Amino acid sequence: MNTTPESNTTVKLLQVNASSRYEDSVTRALSARFIDALRNRLEDLQVRERDVAVGLPFVDAEWVGANFTPAGQRSEQQRRALTHSDTLVQELVETDILLIAAPVYNFSIPASLKAWIDQVARAGLTFRYTENGPEGLLSGKKAYVLLASGGTPIGSDIDFASGYLRHVLGFLGIDDITLIGAERLMQQAGEAVDSAEQQIQQAVAGLNMAA
Numbered sequence: 001m002n003t004t005p006e007s008n009t010t011v012k013l014l015q016v017n018a019s020s021r022y023e024d025s026v027t028r029a030l031s032a033r034f035i036d037a038l039r040n041r042l043e044d045l046q047v048r049e050r051d052v053a054v055g056l057p058f059v060d061a062e063w064v065g066a067n068f069t070p071a072g073q074r075s076e077q078q079r080r081a082l083t084h085s086d087t088l089v090q091e092l093v094e095t096d097i098l099l100i101a102a103p104v105y106n107f108s109i110p111a112s113l114k115a116w117i118d119q120v121a122r123a124g125l126t127f128r129y130t131e132n133g134p135e136g137l138l139s140g141k142k143a144y145v146l147l148a149s150g151g152t153p154i155g156s157d158i159d160f161a162s163g164y165l166r167h168v169l170g171f172l173g174i175d176d177i178t179l180i181g182a183e184r185l186m187q188q189a190g191e192a193v194d195s196a197e198q199q200i201q202q203a204v205a206g207l208n209m210a211a
């Protein structure tokens, strides 16, 4: 891999970490490796971390009511109900690269990551309804989805994490998605991590910010 920084324009990366574990988390470690590798490619990489495992609010009746009220007609209370969501949306809108690192929990994504998705999927901000159906508004971004599993093969029929993430990111307009998997760690921990590290090096080497 060419380790010479190739671009001096600022590139923003939003790192979404979802593992409930802090020590010994495979996804958190691989996510950090990804960023280290990327720093060798991009001179001015600005990283913002959003750790969803600390807990995000779920959408509740007040949130839904506020979200369905046109922005200009929201009460002060409704505006407050959307404040956190607004912040999360802004972080996503502003980023060039989205890096999601998540374990497979019960064949899908952690509830904390689903809570983040529920907070950032906002009609009028991240997608919109058209006469041809919904249209994502976050085009032009690259996403890297880094998944770890204990026994579930990534991409298999019982993996409801990777397909869902691909779909929902595409729904928001993010369709340039690279999946990196450390799969079946209980059966093959060493190989899985080695493979994921290789996938990271390949993904970073293949990154073309101009594309």
Ligand SMILES: Cc1cc2nc3c(=O)[nH]c(=O)nc-3n(C[C@H](O)[C@H](O)[C@H](O)COP(=O)(O)O)c2cc1C
Pocket (backbone or CB within 6 Å): 019, 020, 021, 024, 025, 026, 027, 028, 102, 103, 104, 105, 106, 107, 108, 148, 149, 150, 151, 152, 153, 184, 185
């Ligand atoms: C609550 C929970 C549910 C899990 N469910 C699954 C599962 O359905 N399939 C699977 O392959 N691994 C499952 N695992 C294993 C994790 O995906 C695996 O340990 C992964 O490495 C966790 O990511 P981390 O190392 O970043 O914490 C589960 C782990 C936990 C804690």
